[in-house]
Structure formats: structure tokens, C-alpha cells
Amino acid sequence: xxxxxxxxxxxxxxxxxxxxxxxxxxxxxxxxxxxxxxxxxxxxxxxxxxxxxxxxxxxxxxxxxxxxxxxxxxxxxxxxxxxxxxxxxxxxxxxxxxxxxxxxxxxxxxxxxxxxxxxxxxxxxxxxxxxxxxxxxxxxxxxxxxxxxxxx
Numbered sequence: 241x242x243x244x245x246x247x248x249x250x251x252x253x254x255x256x257x258x259x260x261x262x263x264x265x266x267x268x269x270x271x272x273x274x275x276x277x278x279x280x281x282x283x284x285x286x287x288x289x290x291x292x293x294x295x296x297x298x299x300x301x302x303x304x305x306x307x308x309x310x311x312x313x314x315x316x317x318x319x320x321x322x323x324x325x326x327x328x329x330x331x332x333x334x335x336x337x338x339x340x341x342x343x344x345x346x347x348x349x350x351x352x353x354x355x356x357x358x359x360x361x362x363x364x365x366x367x368x369x370x371x372x373x374x375x376x377x378x379x380x381x382x383x384x385x386x387x388x389x390x391x392x
Contacts, residue, residue, distance in 0.1 A: 274328055274364070277335040281326050281366060282374050291375040292325075294365040303357035303383040310365040312349035312375065316342075322349040324368045331361035357383045 278287070295309040312322045321344045327337040340351045349367070357363075360382045367375045 271330050271362075274330040274335045274362070277328055278326075278364065278366060281324075281328075281336075281339070282368070285372065285374055287366060287374040287376050289376055292365050292367050292377040294363065294377040294379050296363055296379050296381060298379060298381055300357065300381055300383045302385045303359070304385075305354040306357050306381070306383075307352070307354050308363070309350065309352040310367070312367040314349040314369065316344050316347055316349055318344050319370075321370050322346075322367050323370050325349070325351055326366045326368075327353075327355065328364045328366070329355070329357065329361055330364075332356065332358045337363075357381060359383055 291313045293311045293313075295311070296306060300306050308327065310325050310327065312325065314320060314322050316322065322342045325340045325342065327339075328335050329337055337355050338353060342349060342351075355363075360380075362378050362380050364376060364378045369375070
């Protein structure tokens with residue numbers, strides 16, 4: 241006859257084994273999911289390269305808090321301004337990092353934040369102007385110490 245204590249120990253051991261298995265296979269986005277996320281943001285409208293300046297180090301020692309600044313060439317006037325700026329990456333658990341809403345009241349088309357990078361990957365900034373046009377820049381970042389991976 242199996243004792244209650246034995247069953248509890250078996251359940252704990254099974255749960256620990258499942259947790260260990262999950263940690264060995266971290267979830268990550270793919271280049272395809274990156275393209276899907278950008279298409280969702282852009283509504284499948286064409287995206288041109290230019291006007292956007294994505295400032296992020298191309299070699300990052302630690303992916304836990306990577307400084308990122310995105311600026312867009314725009315006068316931020318009532319007739320010509322940036323409506324939204326989005327950040328995407330291709331290998332973190334989710335490809336959408338952030339979306340910033342702007343208006344002429346912002347004065348400058350510039351945002352800054354820190355992001356986590358799970359591993360070496362491409363980071364993409366896309367800006368949507370008030371006329372609906374979309375502009376982008378991509379930077380490939382090499383990460384020597386990964387983030388977004390739970391450790392024990």
C-alpha cells in the first residue's frame with residue numbers, strides 16, 4: 241500500500257522534473273513572428289528605411305537592461321508628426337517590446353527605454369507618421385550574456 245507521504249514526494253519530484261524541463265527549452269520569438277508583429281503594427285502597409293535612428297549598442301555584454309533610444313526625423317508640427325514608434329525584436333519570448341504614442345505636443349520625436357535581450361538578435365524600430373507612412377531601422381545586436389532566461 242502506498243502511503244500519503246510517498247505520493248506527496250512523488251508529486252513533488254514530478255513537478256520539479258517538469259519545471260526543469262521547461263527551463264531547458266526557453267520560449268523565443270522567431271524571425272517569422274517578428275515579421276508578423278511588424279505587419280500587425282503596420283497593417284501590411286509598405287515600410288521604408290530611413291527617417292528613423294535606432295541607437296543601441298551593437299555589442300552588449302549583459303542583455304538584462306540594454307539602453308535604447310529611437311528618434312525620428314520630424315518637425316513634430318501639426319502637419320507633420322510621428323504618431324507612433326514601436327520596438328520589436330526577433331528572439332525574445334515576445335517580438336513586441338513597446339509601442340509609444342506621440343503627438344505634436346511632444347515637441348521631439350524621440351523615446352528612450354531599456355530592454356531585455358534574450359540572446360543575440362535583430363532589434364527593429366518602426367515609426368508611423370501622421371500621413372500613414374511607415375519608416376524603420378534595424379540593428380543586429382550581439383549579446384554576450386543573455387537575459388530573459390530563468391536560471392536556478
